[in-house]
Amino acid sequence: MTPGPLLVFDFDGVLVDGMAEYWWAARKAALRLRPDLTLPEQAPVAFARLRPLIHKGWEMVLVAAELSRSSSALTAPGAGYDQALAPALAHWGWSPETLQTTLEEVRRQAIAADRSHWLALHRPYPGVPQRLRALAAEAADWAVLTTKGGAFARELLAAQDLVPLYTFGHEDGSKPEVLLRLRTLQRPLWFIEDRRPTLEAVRATAGLEAVRCFLVSWGYLGPHDLIGLPEGLAVLEPAAFAAPLATWP
Known part of the structure; x- marks a missing residue:
């Protein structure tokens, strides 16, 4: 059979x-690494536009940081997203491992501090x-x-x-x-x-x-x-x- x-x-x-959580967590992680950044509380339109291109969690943090830069090739409409990842990482001096670890730590702390709030950021x-x-x-x-x-x-x-x-x-x-x-x-x-x-x-x-x-x-x-x-x-x-x-x- x-x-x-x-x-x-x-x-x-x-x-x-989970779009609301993506921005929330990516923003928190970016600010943890660079507290001097100015990032809006709500997800910018550009973040939602780029979401179909994002493959791994660490990229969300990088995109969030890049949205604070007017000269970013990563977030510019029509830019080559995959080709712009390495130069963007080099600009900030970050590695994918650092970004992924920071993102997951933000999420772990959010679950420990207020699980219901974190869950509410996701909608089946x-x-x-x-x-x-x-x-x-x-x-x-x-x-x-x-x-x-x-x-x-x-x-x-x-x-x-x-x-x-x-x-x-x-x-x-x-x-x-x-x-x-x-x-x-x-x-x-x-x-x-x-x-x-x-x-x-x-x-x-x-x-x-x-x-x-x-x-x-x-x-x-x-x-x-x-x-x-x-x-x-x-x-x-x-x-x-x-x-x-x-x-x-």
């Missing part, structure tokens, strides 16, 4: 809208918790694969009474690496993500050709992310997500 699929979900932008997308709970009736399991720290993802899932089969954070390796390890389960893998470059990287990874890849329409998408999708990537709309797995595109 063929085992049911394992649905592997990205977290931020797929299960949870409508209908998502209910749909995840319903997967068991379709002989499917689900997992979370995120570039957020695994401990923080588990904290947020527990607040919604959600218990995935696995939770993988940035400390567990890249998303293609984790998916390659999951192949040993010898069951169909479905990967649900809101970042098109990540899905394209999965499709280009030898050994992951059989993984079904879905780009959700409700996440942190760039203006052209849904246009001209390559073969092997399917758009997942909310109505399709709520429908039985057998009808997914």
Whole structure:
């Protein structure tokens, strides 16, 4: 008998809208490293615009700091984001490790000091918790694969009474690496993500050709992310997500 699929979900932008927390935590971390910065309490429009390009947590802190600089190439509209990361790090004299460690310390302290406030900065997308709970009736399991720290993802899932089969954070390796390890389960893998470059990287990874890849329409998408999708990537709309797995595109 063929085992049911394992649905592997990205977290931020797929299960949870955490934009308010991203800015809050990134701002706090940037100010911890550079108390002289002037950063607004509310997320600037430019931060939301850049969110689809941000791949790892440390980048959020860097972007927050760069938004204080009028000459930043990283935050300028139309700039080459990936190419501007290294010069921006050099400008501040920071390393990705320093930024990631500071961000996670900010989050750990926030949970210890006022867990309910920190949790309230995250909003599950409508209908998502209910749909995840319903997967068991379709002989499917689900997992979370995120570039957020695994401990923080588990904290947020527990607040919604959600218990995935696995939770993988940035400390567990890249998303293609984790998916390659999951192949040993010898069951169909479905990967649900809101970042098109990540899905394209999965499709280009030898050994992951059989993984079904879905780009959700409700996440942190760039203006052209849904246009001209390559073969092997399917758009997942909310109505399709709520429908039985057998009808997914």
